[in-house]
Amino acid sequence: MIRTILTYPNPELKKKSAPVTVITDSIRELVQDMAESMYAAPGVGLAAPQLGIHQRVIIIDISGKNEPPDLIVAINPKIVHAEGDAYEEEGCLSVPDYAANVKRRARVTVKALDLEGAERTWQAEDLLAIAFQHEIDHLDGILFVDHLSTLKRELFQRKARKAAEERR
Numbered sequence: 567m568i569r570t571i572l573t574y575p576n577p578e579l580k581k582k583s584a585p586v587t588v589i590t591d592s593i594r595e596l597v598q599d600m601a602e603s604m605y606a607a608p609g610v611g612l613a614a615p616q617l618g619i620h621q622r623v624i625i626i627d628i629s630g631k632n633e634p635p636d637l638i639v640a641i642n643p644k645i646v647h648a649e650g651d652a653y654e655e656e657g658c659l660s661v662p663d664y665a666a667n668v669k670r671r672a673r674v675t676v677k678a679l680d681l682e683g684a685e686r687t688w689q690a691e692d693l694l695a696i697a698f699q700h701e702i703d704h705l706d707g708i709l710f711v712d713h714l715s716t717l718k719r720e721l722f723q724r725k726a727r728k729a730a731e732e733r734r
Contacts, residue, residue, distance in 0.1 A: 569603045569617045574661045580707040583620040585642050589683050597639050600625050609659045611697045613704030616660050624701035628693050640678035643702050647675040654696055656710045668713045670699045
C-alpha cells in the first residue's frame with residue numbers, strides 16, 4: 567500500500583526511532599509499504615520515520631531506470647566504519663523541491679539485519695554510501711538540511727515557509 571510521505575516541517579521527522587526487537591509480519595508489511603511508496607514517489611531511499619513509523623528500518627534502491635530493482639532492506643542499521651569525504655547534491659522525499667550539497671563520508675561499512683533476521687554487511691561507496699548515511703540520519707531525526715551551514719539552512723527555511731503559505 568502506498569503511504570503518505572511526511573514532509574518538512576512535520577515534527578514527526580525530528581523524532582528518534584526505536585530499534586526493532588523482533589521482525590514480525592507487521593515489520594514485513596511496513597517494508598512492503600515503504601518500497602511501494604518509495605518507488606511511486608520516486609526515490610532511491612526511504613526510512614520508516616518518513617511514514618510516521620518510529621522504527622529503525624530503511625530501504626534503498628539505487629538501480630537505474632533501465633535496470634531491475636535491487637532493494638536493500640536494513641533493519642537497525644549502524645555505520646561501523648567510515649572514511650574519506652564526499653560533497654554531493656542531495657534531495658529528499660520529505661523535503662520536496664529542494665536540493666543542496668552535503669558533506670558526507672565517501673565510503674561506509676554498514677551492518678544491519680535483513681527481513682529474515684540475518685546480519686548483513688555492506689561496503690558502500692559513492693551514491694550507496696550517501697544513501698545509507700542519509701537514511702540512517704532519518705532514524706535519528708536528522709534531515710539533510712540539518713547538515714547545511716546556518717545561512718543556507720535559514721534560506722531553505724524561508725523558502726519552505728513561503729511555499730507552505732502559497733499552498734494554503
